[in-house]
Amino acid sequence: MxxxxxxxxxxxxxxxxxxxxxxxxxxxxxxVPGVADSLPLNVTSIPRQLLPSEVIEITExxxxxxxxxxxxxxxxxxxxxxxxxxxxxxxxxxxxxxxxxxxxxxxxxxxxxxxxxxxxxxxxxxxxxxxxxxxxxxxxxxxxxxxxxxxxxxxxxxxxxxxxxxxxxxxxxxxxxxxxxxxxxxxxxxxxxxxxxxxxxxxxxxxxxxxxxxxxxxxxxxxxxxxxxxxxxxxxxxxxxxxxxxxxxxxxxxxxxxxxxxxxxxxxxxxxxxxxxxxxxxxxxxxxxxxxxxxxxYEPSLVPLPWKDTTEDSLLRKDGTGNRKLRIGVLSDDGVVKPHPPILRGIQTLVSALQSHPDIEIIPFPPYKHAEAWRIISSLYFADGGAEEKAAINASGEAILPLTEFILTQNPNVKELSVHEVWKLTQEREGYKAAYTRHWNSDQMVDVILTPAGPGCAPPHDCARYWGYTSQWNLLDYPSLVFPTGLQAGLEDKVEEGYKPRNEEDGYNYELYKPETYVDAPISLQLVGRRYEDEKVVEALRMISEIAGLPLKN
CATH class of the missing domain: 3.90.1300.10 (Amidase signature (AS) domain)
Structure with missing residues (x-):
């Protein structure tokens, strides 16, 4: 409209x-109950203090x-x-x-x-x-x-x-x-x-x-x-x-x-x-x-692909020698921005719980040119140079917010593109997708990838500047499912002293991390599958959760 x-x-x-x-x-x-003027930083316990027991039981x-x-x-x-x-x-x-x-x-x-x-x-x-x-x-x-x-x-x-x-x-x-x-x-x-x-x-x-x-x-x-x-x-x-x-x-x-x-x-x-x-x-x-x-x-652009029953155990397929193992590729670092200590602890905790299971095979999954993926996708986000966003913001006189400015005006890849430039970037997008498919289909082809959902737990306000751990899968159009590990960041997650940043983005992310800032922040991870294997990702997470004792509900 x-x-x-x-x-x-x-x-x-x-x-x-x-x-x-x-x-x-x-x-x-x-x-709805009122709340105090002064609240703790962690407000998750307040609903249980203020709402009736029957409301708590239903909503939880x-x-x-x-x-x-x-x-x-x-x-x-x-x-x-x-x-x-x-x-x-x-x-x-x-x-x-x-x-x-x-x-x-x-x-x-x-x-x-x-x-x-x-x-x-x-x-x-x-x-x-x-x-x-x-x-x-x-x-x-x-x-x-x-x-x-x-x-x-x-x-x-x-x-x-x-x-x-x-x-x-x-x-x-x-x-x-x-x-x-x-x-x-x-x-x-x-x-x-x-x-x-x-x-x-x-x-x-x-x-x-x-x-x-x-x-x-x-x-x-x-x-x-x-x-x-x-x-x-x-x-x-x-x-x-x-x-x-x-x-x-x-x-x-x-x-x-x-x-x-x-x-x-x-x-x-x-x-x-x-x-x-x-x-x-x-x-x-x-x-x-x-x-x-x-x-x-009703929407003819959609793929006529039924949703398969994810409650059936179809991942461990027979291969003539017994059950085929679920192969989990572990990509703990995209090579561009190193995740904060709580995220790396979350991955290591989960891998430790899975690696001795007879039906699981853990395989290191190296990153493949993730910086190139960001260049391509961030160039294609705003083919008009951000003109529609800027016009909508300017029409009311509202200020452009810090993260809007970051993605629109501080991003060197954003510019108004000609038709030929769009065509060229589209070819680069498709070339990268083909190369990543070959990367995935290497000698030790994996079923799913376990990877961070971001370079850290929830960052402070106006500081979420690195999208690579999620936008990577938008460019490739791979289904990806974020899940809670049941772990939270704490003071035990020490800063890596003497770290030398790889680049400007990595340096920015490193400077964000102070253990006391992130206390109680949930540690979540991401499971990624190949295109149109959405059900496999859900089923794989169910299997992983049951083996590792992860929460299947919040």
């Missing part, structure tokens, strides 16, 4: 939207357990939605993660679902009664779509995005819309409308971006399943920073129609939409519920 420009001063726009959000939280019954249940109880009538959708509305409202007061709550429409939907189950003795679909949170720029009929720009406030979606229609068909309830950054191109979530979303484990750290509202909301269990988008790490960064699961699917598996954003129609680097979840099974449920509806019948 063409976006109308709101010519009001951005501060007035922000004040009106903040008041609207305040009213939607105030409309929740029972009332994973989606698969809630669905089981909803489908049998042991829990009503009304009770579940009410609980999540309360906890989401509290989560927003603690971390600024919600753009608005939808109590009236959510409870109307929940009552309909409860009445349907009571009358027909069957559910609407596989997600019957389950609350799902939604990143704000996914269009929802009758609601504002601003994509993080103050000048776009006042644009109203005329219909639901296709993904929402399909999830609705599956029986879910939409109850919360979450925050996102200016330009949708940060591994941070801050904009001139709502301000900065913080990390619940340490509010001095970022919740990640661009789906950081979703990340913080799930991290505080104000949601069990949410929708994010990802073009360079925007699902996986928030999932990692907040200790939850997040899947970047292969492109063209889930429908993208109905998103508010700049540069719509650009195909140089294709964004994806996907789930964040407090459990691994929630990822599977989300994907299956959508793909079982054959979305390619």
């Amino acid at each position: 063409p976006y109308k420009i709101n010519h009001k001063p951005w501060r007035d726009v922000s004040a009106a939207m903040l008041e609207h959000r305040k009213q939607t939280i105030a409309a929740v019954e029972p009332a 249940s994973p989606s698969e357990l809630l669905i089981s109880r909803l489908s049998t009538g042991k829990l009503s959708s009304t009770a579940v939605v009410t609980a999540f509305l309360q906890r989401a409202g509290l989560a927003s007061k603690l971390t600024n993660c919600v753009a608005e709550l939808l109590p009236e429409r959510a409870l109307t939907r929940a009552k309909y679902l409860d009445d349907y189950l009571s009358k027909h003795r069957q559910t609407i679909g596989p997600l019957h009664g389950l609350p799902i949170s939604v990143k704000e720029h996914v269009e929802m009929a009758g609601l504002d779509i601003n994509a993080g720009f103050a000048a776009w406030v006042g644009n109203v979606a005329t219909s639901d995005a296709l993904i929402l229609k399909l999830l609705w068909n599956a029986g879910c309830v939409f109850y919360a819309r979450t925050t996102e950054p200016q330009a949708l191109m940060h591994l941070e979530t801050d904009n001139a409308i709502y301000g900065t979303t913080t990390n619940p484990f340490n509010t001095n750290l970022t919740a990640g971006g661009s789906s950081g509202g979703e990340g913080a909301l799930l991290g505080l269990r104000g949601s069990c399943l949410g929708i994010g988008t990802d073009i360079g790490g925007s699902i996986r960064s928030p999932a990692a920073n907040n200790g939850v699961f997040g899947l970047r699917p292969t492109s063209y598996r889930l429908p993208l129609s109905g998103l508010a954003a700049t540069m719509l129609g650009a195909e140089h680097i294709v964004p994806v939409i996907g789930p964040l979840s407090t459990s691994l099974e929630g990822i599977n449920l989300f994907m299956k519920a959508l793909i079982d509806q054959q979305p390619w019948l």
Whole structure:
């Protein structure tokens, strides 16, 4: 849709939207508890202190357990939605993660679902009664779509995005819309409308971006399943920073129609939409519920590829000599920016737990020209030189934020490209993909790669400047799944003394690390598969988690 420009001063726009959000939280019954003016840096324990026990029990249940109880009538959708509305409202007061709550429409939907189950003795679909949170720029009929720009406030979606229609068909309830950054191109979530979303484990750290509202909301269990988008790490960064699961699917598996954003129609680097979840099974449920509806019948660009059952053990295939081992390539360092000590400890802890298992083979996986991958992808992100982003920012007079400036104006690869330059970069992209395929298919071909989700745990605000551990897989279009290890950063993760940085980016990342800054930050990792092997990644993580004793839910 063409976006109308709101010519009001951005501060007035922000004040009106903040008041609207305040009213939607105030409309929740029972009332959302207030919070103290002075809070600890780690606010994850506060919901248990302020919310009733029945709300805690519901909201701390994973989606698969809630669905089981909803489908049998042991829990009503009304009770579940009410609980999540309360906890989401509290989560927003603690971390600024919600753009608005939808109590009236959510409870109307929940009552309909409860009445349907009571009358027909069957559910609407596989997600019957389950609350799902939604990143704000996914269009929802009758609601504002601003994509993080103050000048776009006042644009109203005329219909639901296709993904929402399909999830609705599956029986879910939409109850919360979450925050996102200016330009949708940060591994941070801050904009001139709502301000900065913080990390619940340490509010001095970022919740990640661009789906950081979703990340913080799930991290505080104000949601069990949410929708994010990802073009360079925007699902996986928030999932990692907040200790939850997040899947970047292969492109063209889930429908993208109905998103508010700049540069719509650009195909140089294709964004994806996907789930964040407090459990691994929630990822599977989300994907299956959508793909079982054959979305390619409605959005013809999608690949007609059914979702395979990931509960079957198909990874250990017979090869004539017994079970074939699951080969895990370990890429602990991309050769450009060395990860911080907690991340390296997380990888070593997991590898130590897996390497003696008879069904697992651990194989060192060397990086292949990851700096070249960043040059290509960062050149293709903004083929117009960032003109649409800059115009949307300037229209309201809002300031360009530090990480917007970093990616748009401080990035030497961003310039307006001619058609011939786009063609040349596209050839380079395809050449790199072919070379990486050969790299993967080496003598010791692996099934999946275990790698960091970022160069450290959640960084301080305005400091998430290195995208390489996530954008690498966007360029290659490989499915990648972030997961919590159950570990947290601590004072035992000492600074590497005398380290000599490899380059400017590595030096910047090294200087960020101070153990006391990162105490309590979740240590998350990433599992990567090859194109269209999304199910294998989910299944491999389930197997790895069960062997290593990792949490399958947050």
